[in-house]
Amino acid sequence: MLTAARVVRPFLFAFMLATAGCHAQGPSAPGEKLSPDLARRVEILIRSRANVPPYYDVNIGPREKTDIPGYDQVTVVFSTEGKTSKPMTFLISSDGKTLGQFNKFDISADPKTLVSDEGRPARGGPPNAPVVIVGFDDLECPFCAKMHAQLFPALTMRYKDQVRIVYRDFPLNDIHPWAMRGAVDVNCLAAQSPEGYWNAVDYIHAHASEMGGTEKTLTRANENLDNVVREEGKRQKVNEATLNACIAKQDDAAIRASIALGSKLNVNATPALFVNGELFEGALPIEYLYRMIDNALIAEGKTPPPPVPLPSLNNATPSESGESVDHKPGE
Secondary structure, rough: OEEEEEEEEHHOOOEOOOOOOOOOOOOOOOOOOOHHHHHHHHHHHHHHOOOOOOOOEEOOOEEEOOOOOOEEEEEEEEEOOEEEOOEEEEEEEEEOOEEEEEEOOOOOHHHHHEEEEOOOOOEEEOOOEEEEEEEEEEOOOOOHHHHHHHOOHHHHHHHHHHHHEEEOOOOOOOOOHHHHHHHHHHHHHHHEEEEHHHHHHHHHHHHHOOOOOOOOHHHHHHHHHHHHHHHHHHHOOOOHHHHHHHHHHHHOOHHHHHHHHHHHHHHHHHHEEEEEEEEEEOOOOHHHHHHHHHHHHHHHOOOOOOOOOOOOOOOOOOOOOOOOEEOOOOO
């Protein structure tokens, strides 16, 4: 199978010098094909640097103007047995002595807007808090439980109203059979009581290993999840009929939309946190997260607060495999 990635990697963010010296033919002008001599030098460099097999044809297009002074561009396509790669663009100097590749990225958008916290129950600061953390969470994930235990109350104790935390749902259904129901249930509660939502999330993460009961069955896990949410709903004095109807309906459309959003943002493992748009993945020591938050605060013109003593961890912990995330199957 022809893949462009195999060819492009050695050229990213670097200019590669082609052989300089005396040549029979001069460089081509914009709009013209490269001279046979120059095209051969370009092809040989690409083949040698990217280990292009001899049975691949390297097709080089004409020069085209760019906004980079001293450089034009050429498009290269690799083909074999009737199959072609995606076009790749290379820069070539006006004098025909330098070949390179340059990627341009738009950084005009605020990364904080990459993933929205709108409409989600929040802890910590107000909607205009300088740092917003959006976590993609799976209630059945033991690594998420460990991360959750590190976050609360450590973040709110240290940063107070400087940091706002919300969760979005990312149940890994193929490996966590009751995670979807858990997400639906706590969101039913969130519709009436944000505080109740967080209380239920706290409890489920702390007792996830007990949800299946002594039998360790999905049926018992579903019953326990429903009961946890109903009991919290009573404590919050929500409309019980509305809550029960929502639990019974098990409408997972919003959860699946959240999963789609996470996938679009390249989330494929839990826990995953976006700190003002910067991804923090895995149940890593909280000191790493502190560093990211402090850097985000400084970028917003704020002074990070001093550290506070960390609470002891007594929530669910992951297995002794040494890993710190739960992946989608196949990842």
